[in-house]
Amino acid sequence: MCGLAGEFRRDGSRADVAAVERMAATMSDRGPDDSGVWAQGPTALGHRRLKIIDLSAASGQPLVDPGAGLTGVFNGCIYNYRELREELQAKGHRFFSSGDSEVVLKAYAEWGLDFVDHLIGMFAVAISERDTGRLVLARDRLGIKPLYLAETPGVVRFASTLPALLAGGGIDTSIDPVALAHYLSFHSIVPPPRTILRGVTKLPPATVRVYEADGRTSERVYWDPAFTRSAERAGWSEQDWQDALLESLTTAVRRRMVADVPVGVLLSGGLDSSLVVALLAGEGQRGLSTFSIGFDAVGGREGDEFRYSDLVAKTFDTDHHQIRVAAADLVPPLEAAVAAMSEPMVSHDCVAFHLLSEVVSQHVKVVQSGQGADEILGGYHWYPPLARIGRDQALDTYAGAFFDRDAAGLARVLNPAWLADGDPAREFVAAHLGRAGAETAVDAALRIDTQVMLTDDPVKRVDNMTMAHGLEARVPFLDHEFVELAASCPPELKLAQGGKGVLKEIGRRMLPHEVIDRPKGYFPVPGLTHLEGKLLDRVTDALRAPEARRRDLFRADYVDALLADPNAELTPLNGNKLWQLGLLEMWLQSHGID
Numbered sequence: 001m002c003g004l005a006g007e008f009r010r011d012g013s014r015a016d017v018a019a020v021e022r023m024a025a026t027m028s029d030r031g032p033d034d035s036g037v038w039a040q041g042p043t044a045l046g047h048r049r050l051k052i053i054d055l056s057a058a059s060g061q062p063l064v065d066p067g068a069g070l071t072g073v074f075n076g077c078i079y080n081y082r083e084l085r086e087e088l089q090a091k092g093h094r095f096f097s098s099g100d101s102e103v104v105l106k107a108y109a110e111w112g113l114d115f116v117d118h119l120i121g122m123f124a125v126a127i128s129e130r131d132t133g134r135l136v137l138a139r140d141r142l143g144i145k146p147l148y149l150a151e152t153p154g155v156v157r158f159a160s161t162l163p164a165l166l167a168g169g170g171i172d173t174s175i176d177p178v179a180l181a182h183y184l185s186f187h188s189i190v191p192p193p194r195t196i197l198r199g200v201t202k203l204p205p206a207t208v209r210v211y212e213a214d215g216r217t218s219e220r221v222y223w224d225p226a227f228t229r230s231a232e233r234a235g236w237s238e239q240d241w242q243d244a245l246l247e248s249l250t251t252a253v254r255r256r257m258v259a260d261v262p263v264g265v266l267l268s269g270g271l272d273s274s275l276v277v278a279l280l281a282g283e284g285q286r287g288l289s290t291f292s293i294g295f296d297a298v299g300g301r302e303g304d305e306f307r308y309s310d311l312v313a314k315t316f317d318t319d320h321h322q323i324r325v326a327a328a329d330l331v332p333p334l335e336a337a338v339a340a341m342s343e344p345m346v347s348h349d350c351v352a353f354h355l356l357s358e359v360v361s362q363h364v365k366v367v368q369s370g371q372g373a374d375e376i377l378g379g380y381h382w383y384p385p386l387a388r389i390g391r392d393q394a395l396d397t398y399a400g401a402f403f404d405r406d407a408a409g410l411a412r413v414l415n416p417a418w419l420a421d422g423d424p425a426r427e428f429v430a431a432h433l434g435r436a437g438a439e440t441a442v443d444a445a446l447r448i449d450t451q452v453m454l455t456d457d458p459v460k461r462v463d464n465m466t467m468a469h470g471l472e473a474r475v476p477f478l479d480h481e482f483v484e485l486a487a488s489c490p491p492e493l494k495l496a497q498g499g500k501g502v503l504k505e506i507g508r509r510m511l512p513h514e515v516i517d518r519p520k521g522y523f524p525v526p527g528l529t530h531l532e533g534k535l536l537d538r539v540t541d542a543l544r545a546p547e548a549r550r551r552d553l554f555r556a557d558y559v560d561a562l563l564a565d566p567n568a569e570l571t572p573l574n575g576n577k578l579w580q581l582g583l584l585e586m587w588l589q590s591h592g593i594d
Contacts, residue, residue: 002027002030002031002047002048002049002050002061002073002074002075002076002160003024003027003030003031003047003048003075003159003160003161003164003467004024004045004046004047004048004061004073004074004075004124004125004126004158004159004160005020005023005024005027005045005046005047005073005157005158005159005160005164005168006020006043006044006045006046006073006126006135006157006158006159007019007020007043007044007155007156007157007158007168008042008043008128008135008155008156008157008158008211009042009043009154009155009156010042010154010155010156010211010213010214010215011153011154011155012042012154013042013154014039014041014042015039015041015042015043015044016044016168017037017039017044019157019168019169020037020039020044020045020046020168021037021046022167022168022169023046023157023159023164023165023167023168024037024046024047024048024164025167026161026163026164026167027048027159027160027161027164028048029340029467029468029469029470030048030050030075030160030161030467030468030470031047031048031049031050031470032048032050032470033049033050033051033470034048034049034051034057034060034061035047035048035049036049036060036061036062037062038062038064038071040071040128040130041133042133042213043071043128043133043135045062045071045072045073045126045128046062046073047061047062047073049061050365050470050472051260051261051365052077052259052260052261052365052366052472053077053081053099053100053258053259053260054097054098054099054100054101054260055260055261056097056098058096058097058098058099059097059098059099059101059102061073061074061101063097063101063102063105065102065105065106065109067094068105068106068108068109069129069130069131070105070108070109070127070128070129070130071127071128071130072101072104072105072108072125072126072127072128073125073126074100074101074104074123074124074125075123075124075125075145075160076121076122076123076124076125076140076144076145077100077121077122077123077258077259077472077474078100078103078104078119078120078121078123079120079121079255079256079258080119080120080121080255081099081100081103081121081258082258084103084107084118084119085103085106088103088106088107088110091110093106093109093110100121104119104123104125104127105127107119108127108136113136113208113210113220114222115138116138116208116222117222119140120255120479120480120481121140121255122140122142122144122145122474122475122478123138123139123140123145124137124138124139124140124145124146124147124160124203125137125138126158132212132213133212133213134210134211134212134213135156135210135211136208136209136210136211137149137158137203137208137209137210137211138203138207138208138209139203139204139205139206139207140205140206141205141206141222141223141480141483142205142206142372142450142451142454142455142459142478142480142483143192143204143205143206143455143456143459144455144459144463144475144478145160145463146160146161146202146342146460146463147159147160147202147203148160148161148162148164148165148195148200148201148202148203148342149165149200149201149202149203150165150168150170150171150199150200150201151201152170152199156211158203161342161464162195162197162200162342162343162591163342163591165200166591166592166593171197171199171200172197172198172199173197173198173199173593174197174198174199175196175197175198175418175551175553176194176195176196176197176198177418177419177420178194178420178424179194179195179196179197180196180414180418180420180553181410181419181420181423181424181425182194182424182425182428183196183344183584184404184405184410184413184414184580185403185404185405185406185409185410185423185424185425185426186402186403186404186425186428186429187346187402187403187404187453187457187571187573187575188344188345188346188347188457188580189452189453189456189457190343190456191428191452191456192204192205192455192456195343196343196344196584197593204221205451205455206221206222206223206224207219207220207221207222208220208222223480224437224451225480225483225484225487226437226487226488227437227438227439227443227444227446227447227487227488228437228438228439228443228488229439229488229490230488233488238493238502238505241489241490241493241502242502242505242506244485245482245485245486245489245502245503245506246506246509248479248481248482248485249275249279249476249477249479249482249506250279250282250283251479251481251482252476252477252479252481252482253276253279253280253283253368253476254283255476255479256368256474256475256476256479257280257283257285259365259366261364261365261366262289262364262365262366263364263366263367263368263474264288264289264290264291264360264363264364264366264367264368265277265280265288265289265290265291265318265367265368265369266290266291266292266356266360266367266368266369266370266473267290267291267292267309267312267313267318267320268292268305268308268309268370269292269305269306269307269308269309269310269311269312269515270305270308270370270515271370271373271500271503271504271507271511271515271516272370272371272372272373272374272477272503273369273370274308274309274312274370274507274511274515275370275503275506275507275510275511276368276369276370276476277290277312277313277316277318278312278316278507278510278511279510280368281316281317282510286317287317287318287319288316288318288319289318289319289320289321289363289364290309290312290313290318290319290320290321291320291321291323291356291359291360291363291367292304292305292306292309292310292313292320292321292322292323293323293324293325293352293355293356293359294306294322294323294324294325295324295325295326295330295352296325296326304324306322308514308515308518309322310322311512311514311515312511312512312515315511315512321359321360321363323355323356323359325355330351330534330535331534331535331538333351333354333355334351334535334538335538335586335590336354336468337350337351337353337354337465337468338350338583338586338587338590339590339591340354340464340465340468341464341587342460342464343456343460343587344583344584344587344588345457345460345461345464345583346575346579346580346583347457347458347461347575348529348579349458349461350461350464350465353461353462353465353466354465354468354469356465357465357466357468357469357471358469360466360469360471361469361470361471364471365470365471365472366471366472366473366474367466367471367472367473367474368473368474368475368476369462369473369474369475370475370477371458371459371462371473371475371477371478372454372458372459372475372477372478373477373500373503374499374500375446375449375450375453375454375458376446376450376454376477376478376482376483376486376487377477377486377489377494377499377500377502377503378442378446378491378494378495378499378500378501379499379500380449380499381401381499382397382398382401382402382445383442383445383446383491383494383495383499384495384499385397385401386398386440386441386442386444386445387440387441387442387491387492387495389441390441391433391434391438391440391441391444393441394433394441394444394445395426395429395430395433397441398429398433398445398448399426399429400572401572402572402573403425403426403572404571404572404573404575404577404580406423406426407422407423407426410423412555412558413554413555413558413581414553414554414555415552415553415554415555417552418553429448432444432447432448432451432452433445433448435447440491442491442494442495443487443491446487446491446494447487450483450487454478459475459478462475489502504516529574529575529576529579530567530576531566531567531576531578531579532566532567536566538582538586539566539578539579539582539583539586540563540582542582542585542586542589543559543563543581543582543585545585545589547585547588547589547593547594548585548589550594551585551588551594553584553585554581559581562577562578562581563578566578
């Protein structure tokens with residue numbers, strides 16, 4: 001797990017090594033253990049390393065393979081690297097390290113652009129070919145590892161974080177009105193390739209992009225699972241599905257123990273993370289380090305789920321760490337969390353994950369997390385209504401449950417100069433829900449949540465907040481083979497028992513019933529959903545700052561009304577609309593965008 005950066009020039013000049021060094025330097029938190037820069041003609045690569053696999057200097061990056069004529073930088077972890085190494089050795093490849101980074105380079109040398117099809121894991125990678133001058137960028141199937149780009153005539157820059165690109169200079173930092181519409185409508189999600197800034201894009205998940213020396217560009221999407229029923233599983237019983245999903249998830253958890261350092265678990269006390277602990281215990285893990293966080297109650301809302309996480313920790317005899325945070329302490333960690341965001345993210349989970357990661361990183365360098373189970377296995381409240389309608393009605397039902405605003409709502413919030421044409425979020429979701437490859441309305445919603453919402457909300461949140469402390473988070477529910485199997489599972493099995501029914505039945509085999517038969521929980525930070533005191537003051541300051549006044553995004557009458565009654569207007573997902581506006585301004589100001 002690391003941070004990468006680079007520049008590729010197609011205007012005949014040499015790469016700006018100093019700019020790449022500046023970009024890489026901003027990611028020292030992501031990679032505190034080592035750094036490196038490599039340049040050859042029009043290409044320069046930079047890297048910050050977090051040592052997880054092969055702790056020796058042999059796996060330092062950028063990794064140069066003179067025999068293959070390749071140089072690469074890599075962020076992530078390839079869980080099947082040992083098996084691939086053996087396969088590649090049998091094909092005649094010789095290795096000079098024992099890590100997964102070199103396996104990625106050798107896989108490219110062997111299979112070319114199809115190398116990604118052989119990788120099981122999370123990754124963003126950049127590979128430079130010495131002889132052709134070609135640059136190849138690739139991102140993992142679920143977009144767990146980020147890769148941002150800034151393209152201007154003749155120059156391509158890329159990095160693991162958006163702030164790294166800003167440090168390189170020359171970025172158009174004006175607001176993209178279409179992305180702004182997504183942010184304010186699609187619950188802060190800005191689908192790729194856009195970001196909130198006009199001058200920065202992001203490589204979509206499951207994509208390989210090739211930049212040729214002569215200026216040509218090409219790309220392919222190498223993974224797009226079918227959310228349909230398969231003929232070979234047509235006769236499966238409910239028990240068969242439980243057994244198959246349990247076997248696949250057990251494999252996913254086992255894969256994510258691959259490391260040369262200890263691996264812990266972020267234990268919220270919910271079904272998903274508790275099941276990860278149970279499966280690790282079943283794999284023989286003893287003295288497993290687990291970590292939970294809780295906050296003071298605010299406005300009558302509870303701020304912790306310790307009773308559940310404590311129960312799981314006791315059941316499986318883990319080395320458990322309980323982290324308590326007082327409400328009065330939230331402003332400094334909020335500032336730190338905003339600074340760590342590559343893009344503005346409204347979820348208050350960001351603060352929780354940032355605080356949790358700060359403590360966890362003092363004990364371990366790798367953790368497993370239960371992130372993704374709700375999107376993969378139907379855990380959200382908007383799925384059951386979709387089961388009662390046809391696909392042609394899915395858009396209205398989905399938007400009604402998930403969207404924060406429609407086009408008319410945007411017109412009440414934004415000043416006219418910032419309104420995009422049409423209704424970008426609704427148009428995007430309509431196109432995605434209408435794509436072939438999803439059998440029912442539920443399948444279509446699970447697909448967009450798996451391929452878009454999950455990547456650009458929960459997954460990004462966990463990556464940004466954990467890596468701000470040099471902590472690698474691994475997500476077994478996003479093992480692509482598990483996702484493929486779950487996508488083909490009948491929706492009624494997933495939606496049973498109020499959601500994630502098939503997973504709950506798996507959990508009954510090994511977890512205390514209290515963890516399963518309980519209301520759905522979230523990572524609660526009441527102080528950020530019920531704004532008052534210092535947090536309200538901070539949001540007010542952001543919205544009334546000189547930079548905000550110059551930018552003039554929001555209608556003054558709308559902002560004044562929210563500030564007069566800060567907790568009155570909530571999103572369909574119980575988010576605070578004042579917080580949504582204030583967070584955007586805080587993020588822009590934190591990153592020096594005027």
